[in-house]
Amino acid sequence: MAGRRREYDEDDVRVRPGRSSRPRTRTRPRHVDAVDGFVIAVDRGRYTCVLTGGPDADLPQGGTVTAMRARELGRKSVVVGDRVGLVGDTSGAPGALARIVRIADRTSVLRRSADDDDTTAEGRLERVIVANADQLVIVGSLADPPPRTGFVDRCLVAAYDAGVAPLLCLTKADLAGPEPVLDYYAELDLPYVLVRPDSDLGEVRDRLAGQVSVLVGHSGVGKSTLVNRLVPDADRAVGTVSAIGRGRHTSTSAVALRLPPVGDRRTDPGWIVDTPGVRSFGLAHVSADSLLHGFPDLVEGTVDCPVNCGHRADDPDCALDAWVAAGRADPRRLASYRRLLASWSGIAE
Ligand SMILES: Nc1nc2c(ncn2[C@@H]2O[C@H](COP(=O)(O)OP(=O)(O)OP(=O)(O)O)[C@@H](O)[C@H]2O)c(=O)[nH]1
Ligand SMILES: [Zn+2]
Numbered sequence: 001m002a003g004r005r006r007e008y009d010e011d012d013v014r015v016r017p018g019r020s021s022r023p024r025t026r027t028r029p030r031h032v033d034a035v036d037g038f039v040i041a042v043d044r045g046r047y048t049c050v051l052t053g054g055p056d057a058d059l060p061q062g063g064t065v066t067a068m069r070a071r072e073l074g075r076k077s078v079v080v081g082d083r084v085g086l087v088g089d090t091s092g093a094p095g096a097l098a099r100i101v102r103i104a105d106r107t108s109v110l111r112r113s114a115d116d117d118d119t120t121a122e123g124r125l126e127r128v129i130v131a132n133a134d135q136l137v138i139v140g141s142l143a144d145p146p147p148r149t150g151f152v153d154r155c156l157v158a159a160y161d162a163g164v165a166p167l168l169c170l171t172k173a174d175l176a177g178p179e180p181v182l183d184y185y186a187e188l189d190l191p192y193v194l195v196r197p198d199s200d201l202g203e204v205r206d207r208l209a210g211q212v213s214v215l216v217g218h219s220g221v222g223k224s225t226l227v228n229r230l231v232p233d234a235d236r237a238v239g240t241v242s243a244i245g246r247g248r249h250t251s252t253s254a255v256a257l258r259l260p261p262v263g264d265r266r267t268d269p270g271w272i273v274d275t276p277g278v279r280s281f282g283l284a285h286v287s288a289d290s291l292l293h294g295f296p297d298l299v300e301g302t303v304d305c306p307v308n309c310g311h312r313a314d315d316p317d318c319a320l321d322a323w324v325a326a327g328r329a330d331p332r333r334l335a336s337y338r339r340l341l342a343s344w345s346g347i348a349e
Contacts, residue, residue, distance in 0.1 A: 291344060
């Protein structure tokens, strides 16, 4: 994580102009003494952060600091993955409360999909749940339950749109081979890893090293099993705001877990962000173009489409049908794209 952008929004700092004779103590503090933190969990207005200042900042160590938002942040939200500036009691002692006074510009955001409840403002909202993720690990089982490529396709759209690199993590490789899934994504150069109960996870850990990786997957695919294998003390790692194993009553929808060091290497093993209860990522903000770019194997097939072609099944001159008929892309991919189009209530054009 070293070397990542750490500029802060400075618009929350109000400095009075002029009056150089003014006693320093009466000017608003600029928080020059703020220390860098990384938000790992959010629970009812309390933010659990780890301190990331210092030369060994990204190595597994240290405790956590509980913080609240400073009023001067206004309406800006703070989410898991945010890089923040902290002041106040950052000792991490029991009962100590620090204040978040700055939020760094985000390199990426992932939004959860709106709740099905469109009768409330909350229910219609696609809230940002993770900031600054580098990688989206799409966890899917090869059997029991069978692969759901529609879900993977949806995640790919979210990943490409957010500028987050996708990694396909295929679990239960002891029950079925990966060929059907890999065949479906043959045109994509999608990186993937296979997981079975007896695999040592070395390749997975290599891919997670130095990254902030968000894990998403359907119920039953083995995501919890994988998280617990990767971070054996996951429950302890997030302390009192743990979302793991809790039901739907928790307000926490993401939690960052520090991966243990690999051997005696002094390199950053990375972070995983588990997303308990997140069924899928919101795509309402995604433009029609971005939706298509989640299907890179189809993009070239649209060059012969009429201007303003919607690429839907009932668009008579859509060139994608001919593209697929000519064997240039898998017809199942086109069907998946059109299913997504049909369910997509995009607002951005
Ligand atoms: N055969 C086999 N079974 C596995 C593997 N990984 C997990 N399982 C089993 O699959 C079942 C579901 O695993 P979980 O880890 O609970 O799945 P999950 O994705 O976290 O599902 P939720 O807890 O419902 O969100 C459990 O019975 C696991 O023991 C695997 O690689 N191979
Ligand atoms: Zn078209």
